[in-house]
Amino acid sequence: MTDISTQLIHHPYRPPEGFEAMAPGVHKASTVFFPNVQALRTQEWMDKSGYTYGLHGTPTTFTLEERIATLEGGRFCVLAPSGLSALTLVDMAFLRAGDQVLLPDNAYGPGKAFAVKELAQWGIAHAFYDPLNPADLAARIGPSTRLVWIEAPGSITLEFPDMPALVGVVRQANAGRERPVVTALDNTWGAGLAFNAFDLGVDVSMQALTKYPSGGADVLMGSVVTRDESLHRDVLLAHMRLGLGVGANDAELVLRGLGSMALRYAAQDTATRELAAWAQTQPGVECVLHPALPGSPGHDAWRRDARAAACLFSVVFQDHIPQARIDAFLDALQCFRLGWSWAGPISLCAPYDVAAIRTRTWPHRGGLVRFAVGLEAVADLKADLLQAWPNLGA
Structure with missing residues (x-):
């Protein structure tokens, strides 16, 4: 290589390993290099054992996902570009034409609008229940119900629901179902600190990392956390097919805010x-x-x-x-x-x-x-x- 451009692009220097500092490294990439063809064909990103493409994860985003999973008391985390995109990701991961989603009447407005507009256009029904009345939720769960949203507390008016009672209603309705109803919590308010959503029985916890984890009002991001590996896989595959991703600098800001x-x-x-x-x-x-x-x-x-x-x-x-x-x-x-x-x-x-x-x-x-x-x-x-x-x- 005699041309300076080629020399700079393919420069052989690699910094020594072993560097460690308080802040995690910020890794930016779309293309990820593979050492050989075998690695290109077999490298796995879904279990975080390797890297295949920037959209599917880098050391920076994997680090943030693991820390958010710990914060929420879950096992698996997927990052999304905003809280709203994390919310709609849950809808698209678990709902298909002919299904029904139930939402509390005091839920976050854009999430309700997504059900009323987009989901309805895709053949997915919706209904709103009284979050302070588990019997009302029980009356609205039908054969086509696939997803029940919970919000604690409600958006704007801050009613705090009896989450174990609402989850209990769903579990009772799940008896004998081939496709059980999934319970998803908008946990932006609780943020993993006010309570442990999974200990209260929910299946999926979503939050806007824009809020407390960031703390600086200068970044948009969301997360979806689960304990169940099969539910995580549904979310992860939908996330991949939708092409959702977060920038390394945004992940850096949230990592900085977590401390x-x-x-x-x-x-x-x-x-x-x-x-x-x-x-x-x-x-x-x-x-x-x-x-x-x-x-x-x-x-x-x-x-x-x-x-x-x-x-x-x-x-x-x-x-x-x-x-x-x-x-x-x-x-x-x-x-x-x-x-x-x-x-x-x-x-x-x-x-x-x-x-x-x-x-x-x-x-x-x-x-x-x-x-x-x-x-x-x-x-x-x-x-x-x-x-x-x-x-x-x-």
Whole structure:
């Protein structure tokens, strides 16, 4: 090789082995080299014993998958480009034309929309059940039901379900079935820290790594974790056929965030409980929704099954306060920024029209605001809420 370009591309130098540092290495690749034809024909990626193509895994993504599986108390993990893509991956791994999926009425909106639009177009039926009423779930499971989603707590309104009871309903319905119903949990809120989903009986745990595992509000990623090898294989093959993958730099960011995750979760949990309890005492508030608050829907199930309560609380205002005043209150906030998502360092807030996104009657008539508590000092967040509160005219 005499040409400099060829020499640089095929340079023989290899760094010595044995380098080890605190941060895992970041391996970027589409093409993966094989040492010989036999390796090319036989190398296996599904069990993480080797590498075949960047989309199917690198040392960086395999490392993150193993750590997320440990975090969730599972055995197997698959990464996806976002939380929503992880959710829809579960749907596509386990559902086929003629099947039915059941979702809690308080589930994450885009997940419900995927069932209503895409899954319906593919011949997959759906129905919504009351997550606080296991008997309602039991009444809706039929011969074609293949997948039951659980969300703990519910999106926006934070009802905490009796997960063992819901799982028990599914297990009872599975007696004698050739294709058993799979239970899948959206565990983004619990994040593997508030409770162990598999100890509570679920088959599949999905979460948006965008939230707590990342912690920086600067990366999108999701995961699907299982304990059962056959379920994992279904997810993994669907993942491969859909061409889903995550970038090495994104995996690096989540790996970096994992080290401080438990500390951040605990700090935000403590701050959120204080602010949620304080908000109950303020004028114009009808109720505050937060699983750790007595009286919040599902509080008893949370107290029995969970050990933490994350960073979210929702305030339902009295119905005499018009939405325009609620909007003015939100516009006046300075520490709390308007934005979607949560679990980052900056506190967030957003208004919701709950009645418009539920199939069941919502018992409250007043406006709702969901707050996501960041890492600012509680005193500063409380002062921010206090200075904006007069805009409510309560």
